Each structure stands twice: as structure tokens, then as C-alpha cells.
Amino acid sequence: MKILVVDDNNSITQLLSQFFKAKGHDCVTTNSGKKGLTLCLNNKFDAIILDLAMPDFTGADFLDSLNQTGKIENQKIVVMTALPLGDVKLGDHHHGICEVLSKPCNLGVLMKTLTSLTAVT
Amino acid sequence: MRIGLQIAIAASMFTVIMTAIGYVLLVQLNKADPIKMEELTKNITPIFSFGIFIFIVMAGTMTFLIHSITNPVKKLRDAADKIARGDLDVKIYPKGTGEVRDLAISFKTMVNTLRKSGDLQTTAAEKYKNLYETSPFLYRTITLDGLIAECNKSYAERLGYTVEEVIGTHYNKYTAPKDLKAMTDSFERWKLTGIAKDIEIWLKTRDGTTFPTLMTISNFYDEDGSVIGRNSIIRDISEIYEARKKLEKDALMELQLTEIKKMEKLKDEFVSMMTHELKTPLTxxxxxxxxxxESGLLGDLNQVQLDSINTIHENAHRLERLIGDAMLAQRLEIGQMNFDKQKFEVTKLMSEIHNDYSKIMKEKQIEFVNSTHGNLILWTDKNRIRQVIDNLIQNAVDFTPKNDGRIEIGARNEDGKIVFYVKDNGMGIPKEVQPIMFKKFYQVDASHRRKHKGTGLGLVICKGIVEGLGGGIWFESEPGKGTSFYFAIPEEVLWQNKLT
Structure with a gap:
């Protein structure tokens, strides 16, 4: 599975990169929302893990930009946020978000979520 | 006697008239010719007799004329005297001729007009008196010395006195102490300008209570046009004042509420930010x-290392719960809990929960049972439902005995609602504290809080979430035997959302 992790927190991107690689997956990480969007538009990922509260270019900006390109429906995006549950709604970006997980997230649950998402094509 | 007087008057008048028209009776006596004197006497006698005759005729005519003029005039004068004394009940019959008759007619017309005017004045005075006495407004009449010459019943009664008690007293007796100066100022200003309108003055009643009024003054003048007193029309504006005070209070409260809302929003933003910042490093x-x-993922640890990691992990979990609870409690307090509703299978959720906890329950040697049956579906916030169940399970685990503990979870359809439950065979809740279980920061035993390590917000949050989703939460508990928590979420919400 090829996974893109977009999170401004370096510890988190490092953790997830380490985890996914240890689980035998391919993982690309970035701490910038804009770079994440470029990576997303130029590469094909099986899943994207997206943080929302990022400086300059937020997760919402990422989703809006992706929405404008019309390619959002091709993506499997899992939002991982430390914002209170309910503040982020699945419907806010239409079909953009497949799942919302709250931080801190159980890695086992995250893996299970990604597996079930990518299994449905 | 009277006729004699009139003849004398007539004779005088004749002389006067004759003189006026140029007739003079001249008698020339010639002393040198006495014989001719006899002739003269003889000749003059018929002339003199004729003169007397003329004089008598003239006197009679004059007497008649004078009588016919003076009588009506005299009657008119007597009538005028009566009218001057205020008696309009006089009768005038226009007699005589010419100007005298015209005068009498005019006089009669004048008397009739006066009578009508008098009637109108009487009616107006009666009306005014009636208005003064029966008006719901408070009336008082004050002299230039400030003494009350008259007042109506409304005035006296409102102040707790009788009309007789009020009359003759000074107006300041009825002025509230705080307005004594304002009243004096207004009185002095009125004496100078004669104007006083809508002045707010507080009056004082017999028992010392005060009330607000609006005073308007009308003036009394004497014949020279000088002010001799004033009539105060006083409106009791207690009700208006109360209404105004309430409006002002409401406006102030609204302002305060806006401020509080602003503060709450700031507080919420702060708590959100803090929560976010605290949760991020926990990830x-x-x-x-x-x-x-995880065995084999990053290399194997020895038991001591594993124990250390477990302790770190466990405490990180606790910290996460504490942060989450603080955030939720804040949201509940300001009624801004956000929900993300979706359709989900309750049965599946309960299985997931059962699976997730089986390992921990096994470790703690607690029998963990899921008794959900059938295919249950809801349209609600799945994550929040899970949160409530997690909270209740956590409580049950904490309060269940070390050995032979049993926790049962489940959901069933009941009267159009899905009822969830978490039952334990723990220590139960003492009867006396059962009513305050859903109050903030409450735990059955304060010393237990240290053991339980909770914030005391768990049940408050559960209640907030369940009620926010349109449901209700309750419990059944028997001390020493266990506690069962239930919460019900209405199914109809599903249909409403389907329609919209």
C-alpha cells in the first residue's frame, strides 16, 4: 500500500512513516500542506492521512484545492485531528473525507481503517 | 305732590324751551301815562290767559312724554341693578316707542345671552368640579405660599390621608426626601415663569413609601391677571417606572449576556486550542x-522494558481522557456540543466494542458479555454513542470487584427507541447520592476519586451527549449488588433525517 502522510508535526510523520514501513507499506511524508497537495496531484496514493490544523495551508485548504481539481473522489483520505470530535464532519467536503480519526489514534485502529478503505475500490 | 312737582318741572321746561326758541314776553310800563296803563292791563289779560292755556297744554304733554320715557328707562335700570348683583332672573317687556323700545329689546337680548352664558359657565364649573374630584389623576391646588388649598380624593387616598387632612398642609409633606430640592426648585421656577410641565417628582405616602409621579401645573389668576395659585395634575407613573426599570434591566442583562457569550466563545477557543496542543504530542x-x-515490530523488549512502556502508555491514555473530558465539559456548559450524525449498525458497533475490550477484561478477570440481539440501525453520532458506552464501561470496570466481576453491555429496541445498557455487579450507588450522580465533579466517595483517577466529569458528559442527541440517560442501582446504566436514543430521528 502506498500511503501519503500530511502533518505539520514532525514526530507524527516520523512515527507513521516508521510504523507503515515496519508493516511493509510504502510511505511518503510531508510537514507542509501545499507540498502534500503537489505530491497528491502528481502521484497515485492508495491512502492519504491528513492533519487539519496546519499553519499556512490547512487541511481544509488541501481538501478545497483537491476538490477544485475534480480529483478528490479518486482519493481515500483519512483525516486525523486533535480537534474535538464533531468539529470535523464527514459531509463538510462532500466525498473528500472517508474517515475521521481523533488524535491520539490507536495505530492498530488506523491500520485497520486503511485496510478496509483500500479493500473497497 | 308728585304732580305739583311735575307741573313745576314742566313750567320750568316751558320757560326754558320758550327762551330757547326766542320768545320773550316783554311788558313795557310807561310811568308818565297811567291811563294807558289800565288799557294795557285790559288788553294784556286775554294774551296772558292764552299763555297760561298754552303753558298748561305744554306742561301736560311734557309730563306725558317724560313719564313714557323715564318709566321704561327706570325699569331697565332696576334690571341692570339686579344683573349687577348676579341675578339674571329678570323679566323685561319692551314698551315705549322708538329708541327706548329698541334699547329694551337689546337689553333683553343681552340678558338672554348672559343667562345662556351663565348656564354654560355653571355646567362647565360642575363638569370641572366633577372631573377634579373623581379623576384617577391626583389633583392638588396650591397657593403661592405652598399650602394645599384643595385636593381630590385620588390624591389624598394615594398618599394615605383624607382630603380634610391634606387641606391646609404644605406640599413638601408629601414630597419624597430625595426630591425635596427638586420640588422647591420647580416651585420657585414656576413662581417666576408660571411654567411647569412633566416634572418627575417622587411623592411620599403616609407610611413613608415613595413613588414616582409626573407633575404638570396649570395656573390660577386673579382679576388683574396675576398668578395666585397653581393646580397640579399629578400622574402616578409607578407602573411605567417599573416597566422602564425592567426594560433597562433587560437591556443590561442582554448586554451582559452578549459579553458572557463573547467570553464563553473566547474560553471555548482557548480550551479547543489547549486540547489540540495537548493531544498532538500524545499521538x-x-x-x-x-x-x-507490538512483538517483533521494532525488536523484542524484555519484561522490565515492556512494563515501563505499559506504564507510559497507560498514563498517556489517562491524560488523553482527562483532556478530552475537560473539553467536552466546556462544550456542554455552553451548549455547543457538535454532532456528526450518520446511519450506522448498532449491532456492529456493540460487537466492535465487545472485541476492543475483551483483552483488558480478560486481564482484569472480568466476565464481559454483549447481549445485543437483532439488527438495530440508528441515525445518530456514532462516535459520541461509542464515547458514552466507553465512559460507562470504564466506570463499570473501576467499580467492579477484583474477583467475580461481571459487566454486560447491550442494546435493544424498545418503543421506538434504541436502549443501550451497561450493567455491572459492583459496589452500587448509595441511595442518598443517587439524585446527584449526574452533577459535575461528583464521585460517590471523594477518597475514591484518587483510586478511580477520573475527572468526575464522565457521567455529566454522558448525560450531555445523550440529551444532545435527543435521548435520556438513567440508572438502576442497589448498593452492594451492582449498577445498571441505560440510555435511550429515539429511532424517529432516523426517519426525520431520511426525509430531510
């Missing part, structure tokens, strides 16, 4: 713990 802490604990 790598807990993630690394998880990786280290």
Missing part, C-alpha cells in the same frame, strides 16, 4: 508505545 508518545509493545 507520537502513544504511537511509539504501541509499536514498542
Amino acid at each position: 507520537p508518545i502513544m504511537g511509539h508505545c504501541e509499536m514498542l509493545k
Whole structure:
């Protein structure tokens, strides 16, 4: 599975990169929302893990930009946020978000979520 | 006697008239010719007799004329005297001729007009008196010395006195102490300008209570046009004042409410930010713990290392719960809990929960049962429902005995609602504290809080979430035997959402 992790927190991107690689997956990480969007538009990922509260270019900006390109429906995006549950709604970006997980997230649950998402094509 | 007087008057008048028209009776006497004197006497006698005759005729005519003029005039004068004395009940019959008759007619017309005017005045005075006495407004009449010459019943009664008690007293007796100066100022200003309108003055009643009024003054003048007193029309504006005070209070409250809302919003933003900032570093802490604990993922740990990692992981979990609870409690307090509703299978959720907890329950030697049956579906916030169940399970675990503990979870359809439950065979809740279980920061035993390590917000949050989703939460508990928590979420919400 090829996974893109977009999170401004370096510890988190490092953790997830380490985890996914240890689980035998391919993982690309970035701490910038804009770079994440470029990576997303130029590469094909099986899943994207997206943080929302990022400086300059937020997760919402990422989703809006992706929405404008019309390619959002091709993506499997899992939002991982430390914002209170309910503040982020699945419907806010239409079909953009497949799942919302709250931080801190159980890695086992995250893996299970990604597996079930990518299994449905 | 009277006729004699009139003849004398007539004779005088004749002389006067004759003189006026140029006739003079001349008698020439010639002393040198006495014989001719006899002739003269003889000749003059018929002339003199004729003169007397003329005089008598003239006197009679004059007497008649004078009588016919003076009588009506005299009657008119007597009538005028009566009218002057205020008696309009006089009768005038226009007699005589010419101007005298015209005068009498005019006089009669004048008397009739006066009578009508008098009637109108009487009616107006009666009306005014009636108005003064029966008006719901408070009336008082004050002299230039400030003494009350008259007042109506409304005035006296409102102040707790009788009309007789009020009359003759000074107006300041009825002025509230705080307005004594304002009243004096207004009185002095009125004496100078004669104007006083809508002045707010507080009056004082017999028992010392005060009330607000609006005073308007009308003036009394004497014949020279000088002010001799004033009539005060006083409106009791207690009700208006109360209404105004309430409006002002409401406006102030609204302002305060807006401020409070603003503050709450700031507080919420602060708590959100804090929560976010505290939760973010927990992600790598807990993630690394998880990786280290997973056998073979990052290399095997010895038991001491594993125990350390477990302790770190467990405390990180606790910290996460505390942060989450603080955030939720804040949201509940300001009624801004956000929900993300979706359709989900309750049965599946309960199985997931059962699976997730089986390992921990096994470790704690607690019998963990899921008794959900059938295919239950809801349209609600799945994550929040899970949160409530997690909270209730956590409570049950904490309060269940070390050995022979049993926890049962489940959901069933009941009267159009899905009823969830978490039952334990723990220590139960003492009867006396049962009514305050859903109050903030309450735990059955304060010393237990240290053992339980909770914030005391768990049940408050559960209640907030369940009620926010349109449901209700309750419990049944028997001390020493266990507690069962239930919460019901209405199914109809599903249909309403389907329609919209």
C-alpha cells in the first residue's frame, strides 16, 4: 500500500512513516500542506492521512484545492485531528473525507481503517 | 305732590324751551301815562290767559312724554341693578316707542345671552368640579405660599390621608426626601415663569413609601391677571417606572449576556486550542508505545522494558481522557456540543466494542458479555454513542470487584427507541447520592476519586451527549449488588433525517 502522510508535526510523520514501513507499506511524508497537495496531484496514493490544523495551508485548504481539481473522489483520505470530535464532519467536503480519526489514534485502529478503505475500490 | 312737582318741572321746561326758541314776553310800563296803563292791563289779560292755556297744554304733554320715557328707562335700570348683583332672573317687556323700545329689546337680548352664558359657565364649573374630584389623576391646588388649598380624593387616598387632612398642609409633606430640592426648585421656577410641565417628582405616602409621579401645573389668576395659585395634575407613573426599570434591566442583562457569550466563545477557543496542543504530542508518545509493545515490530523488549512502556502508555491514555473530558465539559456548559450524525449498525458497533475490550477484561478477570440481539440501525453520532458506552464501561470496570466481576453491555429496541445498557455487579450507588450522580465533579466517595483517577466529569458528559442527541440517560442501582446504566436514543430521528 502506498500511503501519503500530511502533518505539520514532525514526530507524527516520523512515527507513521516508521510504523507503515515496519508493516511493509510504502510511505511518503510531508510537514507542509501545499507540498502534500503537489505530491497528491502528481502521484497515485492508495491512502492519504491528513492533519487539519496546519499553519499556512490547512487541511481544509488541501481538501478545497483537491476538490477544485475534480480529483478528490479518486482519493481515500483519512483525516486525523486533535480537534474535538464533531468539529470535523464527514459531509463538510462532500466525498473528500472517508474517515475521521481523533488524535491520539490507536495505530492498530488506523491500520485497520486503511485496510478496509483500500479493500473497497 | 308728585304732580305739583311735575307741573313745576314742566313750567320750568316751558320757560326754558320758550327762551330757547326766542320768545320773550316783554311788558313795557310807561310811568308818565297811567291811563294807558289800565288799557294795557285790559288788553294784556286775554294774551296772558292764552299763555297760561298754552303753558298748561305744554306742561301736560311734557309730563306725558317724560313719564313714557323715564318709566321704561327706570325699569331697565332696576334690571341692570339686579344683573349687577348676579341675578339674571329678570323679566323685561319692551314698551315705549322708538329708541327706548329698541334699547329694551337689546337689553333683553343681552340678558338672554348672559343667562345662556351663565348656564354654560355653571355646567362647565360642575363638569370641572366633577372631573377634579373623581379623576384617577391626583389633583392638588396650591397657593403661592405652598399650602394645599384643595385636593381630590385620588390624591389624598394615594398618599394615605383624607382630603380634610391634606387641606391646609404644605406640599413638601408629601414630597419624597430625595426630591425635596427638586420640588422647591420647580416651585420657585414656576413662581417666576408660571411654567411647569412633566416634572418627575417622587411623592411620599403616609407610611413613608415613595413613588414616582409626573407633575404638570396649570395656573390660577386673579382679576388683574396675576398668578395666585397653581393646580397640579399629578400622574402616578409607578407602573411605567417599573416597566422602564425592567426594560433597562433587560437591556443590561442582554448586554451582559452578549459579553458572557463573547467570553464563553473566547474560553471555548482557548480550551479547543489547549486540547489540540495537548493531544498532538500524545499521538507520537502513544504511537511509539504501541509499536514498542507490538512483538517483533521494532525488536523484542524484555519484561522490565515492556512494563515501563505499559506504564507510559497507560498514563498517556489517562491524560488523553482527562483532556478530552475537560473539553467536552466546556462544550456542554455552553451548549455547543457538535454532532456528526450518520446511519450506522448498532449491532456492529456493540460487537466492535465487545472485541476492543475483551483483552483488558480478560486481564482484569472480568466476565464481559454483549447481549445485543437483532439488527438495530440508528441515525445518530456514532462516535459520541461509542464515547458514552466507553465512559460507562470504564466506570463499570473501576467499580467492579477484583474477583467475580461481571459487566454486560447491550442494546435493544424498545418503543421506538434504541436502549443501550451497561450493567455491572459492583459496589452500587448509595441511595442518598443517587439524585446527584449526574452533577459535575461528583464521585460517590471523594477518597475514591484518587483510586478511580477520573475527572468526575464522565457521567455529566454522558448525560450531555445523550440529551444532545435527543435521548435520556438513567440508572438502576442497589448498593452492594451492582449498577445498571441505560440510555435511550429515539429511532424517529432516523426517519426525520431520511426525509430531510
